[in-house]
Structure formats: structure tokens, C-alpha cells
Amino acid sequence: MEVVRPNFVPDPSLSRGEMESLQRDIAAAAQFDTTDAALSAVGTPENGTDPSDPHEWTDTRTDETDLLVAGVDQAFDGEDATSAVVLVRNGETVERVHATERTEIPYIPGLLSFREGPSILAALGKLDRDPDVLLVDGSGRIHYREAGLATHIGVMLDVPAVGVAKNLLCGQPRESLDDPLPEGERVPIEADEDVTAPDGTVIGYAVQTRQFSSGNRYINPVYVSPGHRVDAETAAALAEVTVDEYKLPEPIRRADAYAAELTG
Secondary structure (H helix, E strand, C coil): CCCCCHHHCCCCCCCHHHHHHHHHHHHHHCCCCCCCHHHHHHEEECCCCCCCCHHHEEECCCCHHHCCEEEEEEEEECCEEEEEEEEEECCEEEEEEEEEEECCCCCCCCCHHHHHHHHHHHHHCCCCCCCCEEEEECCCCCCCCCCCHHHHHHHHHCCCEEEEECCCCCCEECCCCCCCCCCCCEEEEECCCCCCCCCCCEEEEEECCCCCCCCCCCCCCEEEEEEECCCHHHHHHHHHHCECCCCCEHHHHHHHHHHHHHHC
16 A cells, blocks of 8 residues: 555654644545445445434445445554454455654653554555455544544545544444443543534544443443545445454454464
């Protein structure tokens, strides 16, 4: 994969203000409300319903497993970041690549792409084939400036991208997440005063991909948001349809395991 927008390549030498300014430009270039035709088979809203209401959303899971989906995750060994990419089609791993780069800045909430972006770009550049969509361990539009890791990578490469995070970085759930959600439930995450999008904008979903049948244990949701060339509803559907036995989408879970294998 090749960088299409080199002006957005993460530069760790920038000041914090310059990084945040660049993120605003990235968010302005991102397409959060348009879904590529190749991804549209994942799900469609009922006619005349509110597409941001998960109770009015109907999955049409037919051909989506034919997509070539890249799971992207990172592991660290000291100051070295190893990015692992696993390509999955129809549940089968078809390619694995990785790259290791020295990190130049510490972890700063909201600026993850400037720390991990170089190793991710290096790994994606080794792929023999271009994926239909990237599933990135990190946020997309659920980000203070609407430019999380998945957005930054997706816009640079101009490829559909989805962010899948284990924790909520910012935004406000439309409904309380204090009680365990049933499997298959989606709760919209709306922009609030911490996010540059207008208040109330649906910037992603808390998606309950798996849940225990017993009330004694529970699984937390994942937080899914569009990165680029995917709308919020399709992003949530993609996360759900690529889950197998575990709560994480299978391409990300395999990338996580591969990264752990590489870093020992």
C-alpha cells in the first residue's frame, strides 16, 4: 500500500500544537458519511428509519465475508513499536506482515498516530495485495479532533478504515453503559464538548459483540468508529460481522496475537 497524502504522514518532531492542527486537517479530509460500495452489503437501515438508532438497523450479512479485511495492531518492546497486519478473507488468514520502528515520542492521549503511525505505515507497505478495509486497534472519529489512529491511517492511504477501541476516549453514550449490554446491542456515542464535531453528532458506537449467558460475568463492549470512507453504522456492522469466538473482530485479534508472538 502506498501513501496517497504524504502531507499527512505523522512527524513526531512536530510540536503538540502542530500535531493537533494537522489532525484537524486530517479530519476535514476524512469521509465519515460515505461508505464504499464494496462495504455496503454489510448492513442497511430500514427505509424511513433513523440510521443512528441501532434498534432500527437490519444487518444483511450476505457477501461481506468475501471482503479482504486487514487487522492492524501493535506491541511494544521498550521504545520499539512492532505493527502487525493480518489479512483475512472468509475467516482464513491469507497474508501476514509486520514492521518495527523506534518510537520517538511517549504515549500522549489523542496523539497515538504520531507514536505508532510510522510502524503501521511500514507494515502496510509490505502487503502484496490491497485490503478492502482496515480494522485498526484504536479510535477513528471517536477522538477529540475526530482524527484517531484509524482516521489518520485511512486518510493517508485513502482506504476504508474502522477504529475498534477497548476503551472510550471521548464522547457521550446516548444510553448508560453501567449495566451489561446484551449481545448484539449497539449504543450510539455522541459528540460532546470534548469533541470538535457538533454536539449530538453520532461519532461511533459501543458495540456488544459478545456476552456471557450467565449474569455472574459480563463482557465490556468495544467502541467502534469510522476512520475513513465508512459511515458509523457500517463501521459498527463490520465490527460485528468479523467477530468469531471472542469480543474483538477476528482480524484484529489475530494481529494482536501475531504482534505478541513477534515481541515475545
